[in-house]
Amino acid sequence: MLDRAAHDALVAAVGSENVISDPVQLRSYECDGLTGFRQTPSLVVLPRSTEDVAQAVRACHRHRLPFVARGAGTGLSGGAMPVADGVVISLQRMREIVDIDPVDRRAVLQPGVTNLDITKAAAAHGLYYAPDPSSQQVCTIGGNIAENSGGAHCLKYGFTTNHVLSMTVVLPDGEVVTLGEDTDEQLGPDLRGVVIGSEGTLGIVCEITVRLLRVPETVRTLLADFPSVTAAGEVVSDLVAAGIIPAAVEMMDNLAIQAAEKAVGAGYTLTTPAALVVELDGPASECERQFDQVRTICERHGCTRLHIAETAAERAKIWKGRKAAFAAVGRISPDYIVQDGVVPRTRLAEVLSRIEEMGRDAGLRVANVFHAGDGNLHPLVLFDEDAGEMERAEQLSTDIAELCVELGGSLSGEHGIGTDKACSMPRMFGEADLSTMDSVRAAFDPQRLCNPGKLLPTPRLCGEKPGRYRPHPLEEAGVIERL
Amino acid sequence: MTATIVTPTDLRSACEAFTESRGKVRIQGAGTASAWAGAADAADVVVDATALTGIRTYNPADMTVSVGAGTPLAQLHDEAARHGQRIAFDGARVRRGATVGGLIATADSGPLALGFGSMRDLVIGATVVLADGTPARTGGHVIKNVAGYDLAKLMHGSYGTYGLLTEVVLRLHPTPEAQRTVALDCTLADATGHTRSLLAAAQEPVSLEWADGTLLVRIEGTADGTETRTRSLATLTGGRVLADDEAADAWERHARLVDDATVRIGCRPSRLPGVLDRFGAPAAAGLATGVATLSLPADRVDQVHDAVTDVGGTSVTRGAAGSQARPWGQQPSALRVLQAVKRELDPARRLDSGRFGSWFDSPAATSEADVDAVPESSATTPATGPLAHERAMGRGSADTALTDGASAASPPDPTLRTTSLTRTPTDSGGEGPTGTEQEDS
Ligand SMILES: Cc1cc2nc3c(=O)[nH]c(=O)nc-3n(C[C@H](O)[C@H](O)[C@H](O)COP(=O)(O)OP(=O)(O)OC[C@H]3O[C@@H](n4cnc5c(N)ncnc54)[C@H](O)[C@@H]3O)c2cc1C
Ligand SMILES: Cc1cc2nc3c(=O)[nH]c(=O)nc-3n(C[C@H](O)[C@H](O)[C@H](O)COP(=O)(O)OP(=O)(O)OC[C@H]3O[C@@H](n4cnc5c(N)ncnc54)[C@H](O)[C@@H]3O)c2cc1C
Numbered sequence: 059m060l061d062r063a064a065h066d067a068l069v070a071a072v073g074s075e076n077v078i079s080d081p082v083q084l085r086s087y088e089c090d091g092l093t094g095f096r097q098t099p100s101l102v103v104l105p106r107s108t109e110d111v112a113q114a115v116r117a118c119h120r121h122r123l124p125f126v127a128r129g130a131g132t133g134l135s136g137g138a139m140p141v142a143d144g145v146v147i148s149l150q151r152m153r154e155i156v157d158i159d160p161v162d163r164r165a166v167l168q169p170g171v172t173n174l175d176i177t178k179a180a181a182a183h184g185l186y187y188a189p190d191p192s193s194q195q196v197c198t199i200g201g202n203i204a205e206n207s208g209g210a211h212c213l214k215y216g217f218t219t220n221h222v223l224s225m226t227v228v229l230p231d232g233e234v235v236t237l238g239e240d241t242d243e244q245l246g247p248d249l250r251g252v253v254i255g256s257e258g259t260l261g262i263v264c265e266i267t268v269r270l271l272r273v274p275e276t277v278r279t280l281l282a283d284f285p286s287v288t289a290a291g292e293v294v295s296d297l298v299a300a301g302i303i304p305a306a307v308e309m310m311d312n313l314a315i316q317a318a319e320k321a322v323g324a325g326y327t328l329t330t331p332a333a334l335v336v337e338l339d340g341p342a343s344e345c346e347r348q349f350d351q352v353r354t355i356c357e358r359h360g361c362t363r364l365h366i367a368e369t370a371a372e373r374a375k376i377w378k379g380r381k382a383a384f385a386a387v388g389r390i391s392p393d394y395i396v397q398d399g400v401v402p403r404t405r406l407a408e409v410l411s412r413i414e415e416m417g418r419d420a421g422l423r424v425a426n427v428f429h430a431g432d433g434n435l436h437p438l439v440l441f442d443e444d445a446g447e448m449e450r451a452e453q454l455s456t457d458i459a460e461l462c463v464e465l466g467g468s469l470s471g472e473h474g475i476g477t478d479k480a481c482s483m484p485r486m487f488g489e490a491d492l493s494t495m496d497s498v499r500a501a502f503d504p505q506r507l508c509n510p511g512k513l514l515p516t517p518r519l520c521g522e523k524p525g526r527y528r529p530h531p532l533e534e535a536g537v538i539e540r541l
Numbered sequence: 542m543t544a545t546i547v548t549p550t551d552l553r554s555a556c557e558a559f560t561e562s563r564g565k566v567r568i569q570g571a572g573t574a575s576a577w578a579g580a581a582d583a584a585d586v587v588v589d590a591t592a593l594t595g596i597r598t599y600n601p602a603d604m605t606v607s608v609g610a611g612t613p614l615a616q617l618h619d620e621a622a623r624h625g626q627r628i629a630f631d632g633a634r635v636r637r638g639a640t641v642g643g644l645i646a647t648a649d650s651g652p653l654a655l656g657f658g659s660m661r662d663l664v665i666g667a668t669v670v671l672a673d674g675t676p677a678r679t680g681g682h683v684i685k686n687v688a689g690y691d692l693a694k695l696m697h698g699s700y701g702t703y704g705l706l707t708e709v710v711l712r713l714h715p716t717p718e719a720q721r722t723v724a725l726d727c728t729l730a731d732a733t734g735h736t737r738s739l740l741a742a743a744q745e746p747v748s749l750e751w752a753d754g755t756l757l758v759r760i761e762g763t764a765d766g767t768e769t770r771t772r773s774l775a776t777l778t779g780g781r782v783l784a785d786d787e788a789a790d791a792w793e794r795h796a797r798l799v800d801d802a803t804v805r806i807g808c809r810p811s812r813l814p815g816v817l818d819r820f821g822a823p824a825a826a827g828l829a830t831g832v833a834t835l836s837l838p839a840d841r842v843d844q845v846h847d848a849v850t851d852v853g854g855t856s857v858t859r860g861a862a863g864s865q866a867r868p869w870g871q872q873p874s875a876l877r878v879l880q881a882v883k884r885e886l887d888p889a890r891r892l893d894s895g896r897f898g899s900w901f902d903s904p905a906a907t908s909e910a911d912v913d914a915v916p917e918s919s920a921t922t923p924a925t926g927p928l929a930h931e932r933a934m935g936r937g938s939a940d941t942a943l944t945d946g947a948s949a950a951s952p953p954d955p956t957l958r959t960t961s962l963t964r965t966p967t968d969s970g971g972e973g974p975t976g977t978e979q980e981d982s
Binding site for chain 1: 600602603604605625648650654658659661662669671675676677678679681682683684685686687688689690691692693694695696697698699700702703714715716717718737740741743744745762763765766769770805806807808809810811812830831832853854855857869871872873874875877878879881882884885886897900
C-alpha cells in the first residue's frame, strides 16, 4: 500500500479521474503478455499529457516510489510487470497522432498510439511506418521503442531504432528532455539510441517523431512448401548469396503450420514439413526480376508447392496465417511458452536439430516460427500445466535461449530481457559488460526507481550467483578476447 | 607538455594503455577529423588506435564482420568487395584513410545515408575500453539483437570522451549489381522542387545531394532495373544519366566539397534550403536527409550556428574553421545526462572531452525537477567524490590507475547521483533507505 502522502501527490499530479486504486481494477495490470509473472501494483496512473507524466514521475521520485511504464501490455518478457509497492504509469490515454508531415516524411506521436494506427494515418499520403511487429494492431509506439521492436519486414528495413528520429523523455527524476534531432546529424553521443531498447528502465518516452517511408511501388509475396526445414533454410542462404534482400523471409515448421491453419485457414499445406513466406518489395522493375530468381531458387531446393499471391487479399491471407501463429498454438496445446532467440543465420539448421533433440529429451513438443532472414527464432514450447509439465517446459525454453548464445547469437532478437531473462544475461555478457550497463543506468536513474529489477540481473531476482558465464564460442576459438 | 604516445595492438594492451598510465588521455585515430568540432585538450597520454587493426571474423554468409576499430574503412571495403559485399557507408574521409572507430566516434555519414543510414545503423556490436581500463562488450555478432543496452550507440558521436573502441562488429549489404547517377545542373530552388517529385516517384534513390550547383541522384539495384529507373528520373528532372567515370568524378567533387567544409549542419529537410540560401556558400547538401556541409570563412561560422539553431537544427565545425568559431551550435537538451554518463564511465575525467567545447566543463544547471525536490541547503552539499570512486573501483582490473588518475585529475564535479543521495533523508523525512544502501542493493 502507498502511504497517504504519496497517494495524494500522485492524485494531485494527474487528477483523481486518472488514477486507479480499486484492488479489483488494479488486478488487470498485474502482468503483461508473459502471464507467468504477476504482481499487483499499488496504484495505476493514466496521464493525459507529457506534463502529467512529468508530474507523476516527480511525485514518485520525491516519495521514492518505484514506477513502471506500460503501453498495451503485449510485451513477452515481463517488462511491464509492476513492481511490489510500486506505481504503474499507463500511457493508454496518450493516443494522439500529433502530426503527419508528408513533406518531411515523419509523424509525431504520443506514446500510446498503436503501431498500426501510424501506418493508417500515413496511408493517405502514400507513406507508412516500417517496423511491423505481429502485435501491431494493439502494441504501442512507446512499447516498441522500449523493446526496439522488430517485425517481419525488419530484415530489409531495420528495427525501431532505425526509424525513430527523436523523442521527448521524462527522466526518472521528472526532468523532460528531448533525445535525438530533426535529422540523423547528432549533437554528441546518441542517447536516443541508448534509450531505444532500454525496456523502460531509463525514463518514460512521451512525444515521438518517427520516419515514414514511401509505400513501395510493388509488393510480391509467395508461400513455398519444402520437404524439410533444412531445404527451406538453404533457400534463405542462397537468396543471400544471390545478393537479394527480401522485405521478409519467414519460416514455419509443420507444428506451427498445423496450428496456424487450424486457427485462420490461411491455405497452408497441413502435411508439409516446412514452409517459407518470401516477400519482395520495391520499384516494379527491380522486384519482378528478383522474384523470378526467388522462384528458381525455391525450385532448386525441391519446393513441393509454390503459391504466389495474385491479389492483395491473397497476400493478406498468407500473412494472417503467419501473424496468427503464436496465438494459434493454443489450439494444439493447452499451454505454451514463446521463446525468442537469435543465431547467426548460417547456424539455423544446427540450432533446429539441437532444439528437436532437446525437446525429445524433455518429452515436450516444440513448434518453430521464425524470421529466417535474420536468424531470429521463436520456438514455441508446448506443454500441459495440469500434467505437471510447466517446470520442465520453462527449463527447456531457457535452455533454448542459452543455446542461441552458445552458438554465437543472442538471448533476444525482439522481445527483450525484462523479468524473464535477466538471470540469463550473465550467459551472454561478462561482469564488466553488465557493470558498464549498470553504470549507464545509474547515470539516468541514480535512485533505481524506473522499472527496477528488469533487464539486468539482481541478486534478489537471480540469487547471489546468477548462472556462470560461459565463454563465448568465438572467445574459445581465440577470435574475441575477454580479460 | 609532451604526451606519451601509446599504440595498443590488441585488447589486452588497450586495457594496459589505461591501467599503466596516468593523467589525461586523448584517443586518436587516423587523424582525418583532427580539426572537427572543438580543440582537444592537452594530454599526458595519447592512445593511438591505428594499430588495433584487422578483420577478426568475417563470415560472408552471415553478412557480418568484426574488425579492429583502427582498421581503415577503405581496407574493409576492399575485403568485402571480394565477396560481393560492402559496408554501405561512403563518408568523404573514408578515401583519406578514416578508421572505423573514428567514423563512429564522429558520427560521420556520407551520401549513402539516405538509403542506409550512418555508422550508427550498421554497428551491431562493439568492445570498448573505459578510462579505468575495463573492457566492456555491447551487442554481438548478429544483426537482430536486443539483449542489454546498446552502448555502441553511446559511442556513436562520442569523440573519444567515453572510451576507446577496440573492436567493432558491422553488418554488410550485398554490392548492388548496378549503380547509376543522374545529374542536373540547377539552382538550389529547382533542386528542392525536383527532390519532392523524385521522392514521391517511389524510385528509391540511395543518395540525393545538391553539390554546389549540381543535383546528383544515385540509383542502385539490378542492371535492368537501374537502367529503367535512372532513365525515368532523367526524364522527370531533365537531367542526364552519367557514364561511370563521369559519375565517379561528380561524387569525388562532392567529397572534396565535404572535405573543405567549415561547418556541418542538420535540420528538417524542408528547412534546409532556407538556411543554405541565407549564406550562399559552396555546399554539399542532402536535400532529402537535411544534412549539409558548408564552406565559408571561419568568421561567418557563428552566424551559421545561429541560423541553424533558429530552425531547431544542429551544427558543428569542420576542418578549416579553426578556433575562430564556436565548435557547436545549440547544446543538447539532455546535456545533464551526457555529463552523468561521463561521471559514471570516467569518474576521474581522464578522457579528453575538449572536442565538445565546454559541454563537459561544469555540470549543467539543475533541472526544474531538481529544484522542486531539493531544498537549497542539500543541493549545495559538497560532492562526495569517493562514492563515485568506489563504484568504479568495484570493476576490478584498474584500481591503481584509477587512483592515480583521480588524484592527477581535477576532483570530480558534484555528481547527479551524489546530489540526489545527499538529499534522501530530507526528502523522505528520514524514513527512506539511505543513499548508500540504495546504491549497494
Ligand atoms: C501475439 C504477439 C505477437 C508479437 N509479435 C512481436 C513481433 O513480431 N515483434 C516484436 O518485436 N515484438 C512482438 N511482440 C511483443 C510486443 O508486442 C512488443 O514488445 C511491443 O513493442 C510491446 O508494446 P506494448 O505497448 O504492449 O508494451 P508493454 O508490454 O506495455 O511494455 C513493454 C515494455 O515497454 C515499456 N514501456 C511501455 N511504454 C513505454 C513508454 N512510453 N516509455 C518507456 N517505456 C515504456 C514497459 O515498461 C515495458 O518494459 C508480440 C507480442 C504478442 C503478444
Ligand atoms: C598541439 C596538437 C598537436 C597534435 N599533433 C598531432 C600529431 O602529431 N599527429 C596527429 O595525428 N594528430 C595530432 N594532433 C591532432 C589530435 O591528436 C587529433 O585530432 C585527435 O586526437 C582526434 O583524433 P584524429 O584526428 O585521429 O581523428 P579521427 O581518427 O578521425 O578521430 C576523430 C575522433 O574520434 C575519436 N576516436 C578515434 N578513434 C577512436 C576509437 N577507436 N575509439 C574511440 N574514439 C576514437 C577521437 O578521439 C576523435 O575525437 C594534434 C593536436 C594538437 C592540438
